[in-house]
Amino acid sequence: MEWVNAIVQGVLLGGLYALFAAGLSLIFGVMRLVNIAHGDLIVLAAYLGLTTTIALGVHPLTSLMIAVPAMAAIGYVLQRGVLNRTLGDDILPPLLVTFGLSVIIQNGLLEIYTADSQKMNAGAIETASLEVTGGISLGVLPLIMFATAVAVIAGLQLVFYRTALGRAFRATSDNQDIAQLMGLNKAHVFGLAMALSLAVVGIAGVFLGIRTSFDPAIGPGRLIFGFEAVIIGGLGNLWGTLAGGIILGVSQNIGAQIHPGWQTLAGHLAFLFVLAVRPRGLFPRIEG
Amino acid sequence: MASILSLRDVEKSFGAVTVADQLSYDVAAGEALGVVGPNGAGKTSMFNLITGTLKPDSGDIAFEGRMITSTSAAARCRAGIARSFQIPQPFGGMSVFENLLVAATQGAREPARRANALCLDVLEQTGLMAKANALAGSLTLLERKRLELARALCAKPRLLLLDEIAGGLTQHECEALVGTITDIRSTGVSIVWIEHVVHALLAVVDRLIVLDFGRKIADGDPHDTMASREVQEVYIGIEADA
Numbered sequence: 001m002e003w004v005n006a007i008v009q010g011v012l013l014g015g016l017y018a019l020f021a022a023g024l025s026l027i028f029g030v031m032r033l034v035n036i037a038h039g040d041l042i043v044l045a046a047y048l049g050l051t052t053t054i055a056l057g058v059h060p061l062t063s064l065m066i067a068v069p070a071m072a073a074i075g076y077v078l079q080r081g082v083l084n085r086t087l088g089d090d091i092l093p094p095l096l097v098t099f100g101l102s103v104i105i106q107n108g109l110l111e112i113y114t115a116d117s118q119k120m121n122a123g124a125i126e127t128a129s130l131e132v133t134g135g136i137s138l139g140v141l142p143l144i145m146f147a148t149a150v151a152v153i154a155g156l157q158l159v160f161y162r163t164a165l166g167r168a169f170r171a172t173s174d175n176q177d178i179a180q181l182m183g184l185n186k187a188h189v190f191g192l193a194m195a196l197s198l199a200v201v202g203i204a205g206v207f208l209g210i211r212t213s214f215d216p217a218i219g220p221g222r223l224i225f226g227f228e229a230v231i232i233g234g235l236g237n238l239w240g241t242l243a244g245g246i247i248l249g250v251s252q253n254i255g256a257q258i259h260p261g262w263q264t265l266a267g268h269l270a271f272l273f274v275l276a277v278r279p280r281g282l283f284p285r286i287e288g
Numbered sequence: 289m290a291s292i293l294s295l296r297d298v299e300k301s302f303g304a305v306t307v308a309d310q311l312s313y314d315v316a317a318g319e320a321l322g323v324v325g326p327n328g329a330g331k332t333s334m335f336n337l338i339t340g341t342l343k344p345d346s347g348d349i350a351f352e353g354r355m356i357t358s359t360s361a362a363a364r365c366r367a368g369i370a371r372s373f374q375i376p377q378p379f380g381g382m383s384v385f386e387n388l389l390v391a392a393t394q395g396a397r398e399p400a401r402r403a404n405a406l407c408l409d410v411l412e413q414t415g416l417m418a419k420a421n422a423l424a425g426s427l428t429l430l431e432r433k434r435l436e437l438a439r440a441l442c443a444k445p446r447l448l449l450l451d452e453i454a455g456g457l458t459q460h461e462c463e464a465l466v467g468t469i470t471d472i473r474s475t476g477v478s479i480v481w482i483e484h485v486v487h488a489l490l491a492v493v494d495r496l497i498v499l500d501f502g503r504k505i506a507d508g509d510p511h512d513t514m515a516s517r518e519v520q521e522v523y524i525g526i527e528a529d530a
Contacts, residue, residue: 164393164400167382171390174379181339183365183395183443 001135006257007250008136014229014249015146016211018242019204020222021229022152023197025241028230030169030193031087033094037101039223041198044105045071045205046214047113050120060120060210061144068202075198079191087190102219109216117213126210145207152200153242159196160238169193228271234281243282247274290353292317292447292478298337298347300330300502307333308344309502315447320469320479322493322510324486326522330502331482332374335449338480339371340364351447365395370445374452374482376432380425384416384435387424388442395443407442413468414438429456437468447478454485466491486514498522 024038035041045067052063082101086093128140160166172179172189180186208214208222225248233244248267255266274282291314300308307330315321325331336342338349340361348357356364370391379387385407392403411417414434419427424435433453440448450469454462462485469492473479483489489496489510496513498506500522506513513519 164389167386167390168394170382170386171379171394174381175377177341177361178373178377178379179390180361181341181365181371182391182439183362183397184390185360185362 003254003257005136006253008138009142010250010253011246012138012142012146012249013253014242014246015142015149016204016207016245017225017229017248018149018245019145019152019200019207020226021233021241021245022149022156022238023200023204024223024226025230025233025236025238026156026200027193027197029236030173031190032091032173033083033087034091034098035197036095036098036223037105037219038098038201038226039221040102040105040109040219041071041074041201042205042208042222042226043109043214043216043219045198045202046120046209047109047118047205047216048202049206049209050118053120060122060206061125063120064203064206067206068199071202071205072195072199075194075196075201076191078198079194080187083194084187084190102223106216106219113216115215115217117215118209119213120206120209122210141210145211148203148207149242149245152203153238156196156200157238165192225267228267231281232271232274234284236285237281237283240281240283240285247282290317291315291350292319292352293338293480294348294350295338296348296350298334298344298349300333300337300342300344306330306502308337308347311347311499311502311504313497313504313507315478315480318473318476318478319495320473320481320493322489322496323480323482323499324484324489324496324514324519325499328501329499331499332451333502334499335371335451335480335482338364338449339369362394365443366397368444368446369449370395370440370443370447371449372433372436372440372451372453374455376429376436378424378427378432378435378439380423382424383421384424384427384438385411385420387435387439391439391442392444395445398444403442406444410438410441413441413471415464430461433457441472445477447480448472450479450481450483452482452484454483454488457485462488490514 020042024035027033027035048067048070049060049063052066053060086097125141129137131137160169168184168189172184172186176186229244229248230241232247233240247270251270252263252267256263293315296312298308298311323331337344340359348355351367351369388407388410389403392398392406398406411420414437416434416438419431427435437453454465457465466488481489481493493510496510497504498513498519505518505522506516
């Protein structure tokens with residue numbers, strides 16, 4: 001029963017990882033940009049949530065109403081002001097600039113919030129759980145997070161395939177030059193894509209801050225989890241990203257069940273295994 | 289007649305290769321202008337300059353009296369310039385209908401319902417209705433060429449630039465295409481058409497210009513121009529003295 005429990009909890013944890021990954025996947029899909037600062041932006045969102053919670057005295061989940069739009073706005077400005085200038089035939093400039101951004105965010109947060117671990121306190125909901133059968137109970141908070149992840153993925157899928165904005169994303173992703181000749185302002189489309197990506201990051205960050213303690217240095221670790229979920233699921237496939245997150249979460253929990261020190265290692269091993277067997281991920285969508 | 293497009297001393301070169309050399313001409317509103325010239329004469333580059341994909345080294349381009357030399361490609365499309373490509377470049381991962389919707393909603397700025405109606409009309413007009421939901425990447429070459437025309441039309445251009453859309457068509461298909469383009473003209477759209485299939489071109493255009501090494505070497509009545517000595521020499525490749 002312990003094992004079943006480990007798997008179930010792993011699935012729920014996978015939802016959070018899918019949230020880490022969805023924004024990363026979206027940005028890569030639309031503009032082939034690998035955002036090295038993604039993890040640090042998640043941590044930034046967690047601090048935004050924390051500050052909002054303390055300053056306004058609201059519940060951490062309520063802070064989403066501030067953190068999500070704020071992150072979206074940061075995303076748009078960041079893209080139009082900085083990242084658009086790095087995009088071109090060479091893939092190195094965006095990597096270097098987002099790496100620099102990662103360093104800046106980490107040190108900025110360190111300066112403002114110090115290196116002390118923080119955590120948002122969500123109160124009674126943190127310990128509330130639903131008893132399923134004998135040894136298995138589902139935490140209400142992990143359930144909320146998982147349901148949100150599914151809803152976010154479904155929402156992104158809907159935006160991508162059913163709306164004019166999604167068509168603009170896909171057309172620009174397909175052929176930037178032609179998209180511009182069809183009247184699409186590439187700079188604006190990319191700005192909107194980054195805004196959407198960081199809106200998801202806003203949710204992921206606040207959830208992270210409620211679920212575990214965080215400090216300014218944990219960003220790169222979240223980036224790795226996000227990357228692994230994207231790659232396991234297959235590039236360009238949002239549902240695949242959710243599956244990737246779940247596989248990562250389950251692997252980690254099984255690893256932890258075997259030995260407490262093996263949690264992260266087991267996740268990386270699962271990733272390595274998928275990479276060796278299916279280098280393009282389990283459900284690839286983007287060709288080449 | 290007022291001119292819809294005006295090029296003034298447009299120059300563009302890539303290193304030693306000149307694709308536009310003191311290029312000047314006007315297209316009158318409602319006019320259909322044909323463009324011929326040997327391969328490498330700078331015909332497609334001229335379209336790239338007009339649509340904003342390329343920026344000229346010097347010279348000016350005006351559309352409907354407004355200078356657009358430094359306007360972005362997207363803004364030029366919205367202003368009313370659309371083109372087709374010689375080598376079709378559809379959004380391969382999207383359906384035919386979605387390809388058209390991008391042009392209708394972004395280029396023509398139509399709200400959703402009107403964009404749908406516009407795309408349906410254009411599908412009908414270009415004979416692509418049966419392929420509306422097919423992935424653009426799965427189309428045959430002929431269908432892709434039609435999609436090029438259809439997508440350009442969905443941007444509701446006032447100036448339509450056509451780049452060799454008659455190449456590879458059968459006699460019958462070519463006649464149908466000439467009919468379609470004549471219809472488009474009759475709605476008041478100005479056309480600049482680059483074409484190697486001269487008989488199709490001559491069936492539509494009022495005027496012809498000839499390019500060679502980025503220079504305009506002839507400009508005038510289509511039949512006279514085709515028969516002129518410069519064209520015989522440069523374009524057809526016959527020695528005038530022979």
